[in-house]
Amino acid sequence: MKKNVLMTAVILLGIMTGCTDSLEQQLAPAAEVETELTTRASSGRLSTYTPPSYIDDYASMAGWDQRGSWNLANVHDPTVMKADDGYYYMYQTDASYGNSLDGHGHFFCRKSKDLINWTWVGSTMRRQPSWVATKVNEYRAKEGLPAIKHFRYGFWAPCARKVRNGLYRMYYCIVVDNYIGNGLYADAANFDNTWTERAFIGMMETSDPASNHWTDKGMVACSSTDRGFNWGRNGKGDWNAYFKYNAIDPSYIICPDGKHYLIYGSWHSGIVAMRLNPNTGMPYENIGDPWGDISKYGKRIYTRNINSRWQASEAPEIIYHNGYYYLFLAYDELSVAYNTRVLRAKNIEGPYYGKDGRDCTNKGGEAYPILTHPYKFNNSPGWVGISHCAVFDDGEGNWYFSSQGRLPAGVNGNPYSNALMMGQVRSIRWTQDGWPVIMPERYGDVPQLTILESELKGTWENITLEYNFGQQCSSESMTLGSGHKITAGFHAGGKWSYDKANAILYIDGIPMYLQRECDWESNPRKYTIVYSGLSNYNSIRNRKSYWGKKN
Numbered sequence: 001m002k003k004n005v006l007m008t009a010v011i012l013l014g015i016m017t018g019c020t021d022s023l024e025q026q027l028a029p030a031a032e033v034e035t036e037l038t039t040r041a042s043s044g045r046l047s048t049y050t051p052p053s054y055i056d057d058y059a060s061m062a063g064w065d066q067r068g069s070w071n072l073a074n075v076h077d078p079t080v081m082k083a084d085d086g087y088y089y090m091y092q093t094d095a096s097y098g099n100s101l102d103g104h105g106h107f108f109c110r111k112s113k114d115l116i117n118w119t120w121v122g123s124t125m126r127r128q129p130s131w132v133a134t135k136v137n138e139y140r141a142k143e144g145l146p147a148i149k150h151f152r153y154g155f156w157a158p159c160a161r162k163v164r165n166g167l168y169r170m171y172y173c174i175v176v177d178n179y180i181g182n183g184l185y186a187d188a189a190n191f192d193n194t195w196t197e198r199a200f201i202g203m204m205e206t207s208d209p210a211s212n213h214w215t216d217k218g219m220v221a222c223s224s225t226d227r228g229f230n231w232g233r234n235g236k237g238d239w240n241a242y243f244k245y246n247a248i249d250p251s252y253i254i255c256p257d258g259k260h261y262l263i264y265g266s267w268h269s270g271i272v273a274m275r276l277n278p279n280t281g282m283p284y285e286n287i288g289d290p291w292g293d294i295s296k297y298g299k300r301i302y303t304r305n306i307n308s309r310w311q312a313s314e315a316p317e318i319i320y321h322n323g324y325y326y327l328f329l330a331y332d333e334l335s336v337a338y339n340t341r342v343l344r345a346k347n348i349e350g351p352y353y354g355k356d357g358r359d360c361t362n363k364g365g366e367a368y369p370i371l372t373h374p375y376k377f378n379n380s381p382g383w384v385g386i387s388h389c390a391v392f393d394d395g396e397g398n399w400y401f402s403s404q405g406r407l408p409a410g411v412n413g414n415p416y417s418n419a420l421m422m423g424q425v426r427s428i429r430w431t432q433d434g435w436p437v438i439m440p441e442r443y444g445d446v447p448q449l450t451i452l453e454s455e456l457k458g459t460w461e462n463i464t465l466e467y468n469f470g471q472q473c474s475s476e477s478m479t480l481g482s483g484h485k486i487t488a489g490f491h492a493g494g495k496w497s498y499d500k501a502n503a504i505l506y507i508d509g510i511p512m513y514l515q516r517e518c519d520w521e522s523n524p525r526k527y528t529i530v531y532s533g534l535s536n537y538n539s540i541r542n543r544k545s546y547w548g549k550k551n
Helices: 002-013 065-068 130-143
Strands: 079-081 089-090 106-112 121-127 151-166 166-175 200-205 215-222 252-255 258-262 271-276 297-300 313-321 323-331 341-347 370-372 386-395 399-406 421-430 434-436 458-465 472-479 485-491 496-500 504-507 512-520 526-534 545-550
Touching: 002 496, 079 151, 079 386, 089 151, 106 151, 106 166, 106 271, 106 297, 166 252, 215 252, 215 258, 252 313, 252 545, 258 313, 258 434, 297 323, 313 386, 313 434, 323 386, 341 386, 370 399, 370 434, 386 421, 421 512, 458 485, 512 545
Parallel strands: none
Antiparallel strands: 079 089, 089 106, 106 121, 151 166, 166 200, 200 215, 252 258, 258 271, 271 297, 313 323, 323 341, 341 370, 386 399, 399 421, 421 434, 458 472, 458 545, 472 485, 496 504, 504 512, 512 526, 526 545
């Protein structure tokens, strides 16, 4: 339901568009503790550094005929995997500024060797698979409903993974944008007080992503309900969704023990984990019809509101790292308010805990920490809508976070600039207590030479990422002075210290994880030092994350 509404919004905008875990303790600086630094560039000379040159406001080159110059323009809901040929392959939802992708296929691909320069590849699905219409009408016959003759589809949120050498799988979502009752397009004029039809997750395979030839394997799951055939809706203000689990936003993981899982869900009641057959990529057991007993459609592992079916969380992404499963989530509407949270568990099926110690599997609730949020550094309009992430590694211990970012409305006088969707890649560092932090500046391949304490003195911009629906978090100044004193701005009057061995700057005891990155707001662009950090999240007042940049 939500994706249908949002696709319509994009079109209108773009007329041109388990185990028990304890509360985490903040660790003091310790030189003997190894902390991972994430970047592909590990050496080189800063004096010869050349920053990325592509533009963020791509309105002038958004047309289909300009796709060879897009780089990361027109990216929405990315998924990224590294293949045997050394390339990173990025796939995405069909949404685009000005609907420039319409009519050219689905689930488009681009590739890169360096995560900065991306080459357009093309669509992975030339036309919608016939099995969707067949399956919908098969279900409708069982429900006593007439067959739908004219379908309208939405193509959303693929997830691509390498299974083993020579085998790759892509799980994808197709939304059926017709009303259940009358079978007509889900437009206001056709509203018949029923919900829209179910969404489907399908799967494709390839042996060679470079060929861009994928073989469709059919249906994996669909939206399911515990309400039988009671699909009536009490007006458009009724958000008590008919479907309990919405078959949207798949994420696929191969666990260390060899088990395969599909994690999926969007808004309707929460996120579920479904076990898969490793050989086929299909459900491990027969899931049955999607009404009544839907226990085989997955086990719920997260809900933002355990008492609601409409709860503004979606886009799960799951990875395994150093003994934990990390569940990344997108919160709120995608045009501005989108922000990213993360939970972790010892078991793939949970329970998943936040950094504040909350059991979000069994109790539900807000997931913390906040990893991304609408923000604004100086000399820039900043970014909004930063979520629905892909989290991936390079096979050498380096981790990355990719998502779309949207420009705010009205940038460069363009009332539709919020429909500009730029693909973004950021480095991840892992805190000493095992949580990911996302660098505030996008990855720029800056040489990661040791950061000296003398480089830290001077003026910084700090952004405190506190949850503020639909608002950008703005920067404030901070000055690190001599004698390890904070002389102005953020935490003025406090102390700072530096753990050079682990590249951690402490601001009044708050660990900020440093990295050299590109300053995308400066003109011309240049290298700088950035940080990302987390409070201890042990109280409501301490639910803060931090981004910073050296001026």
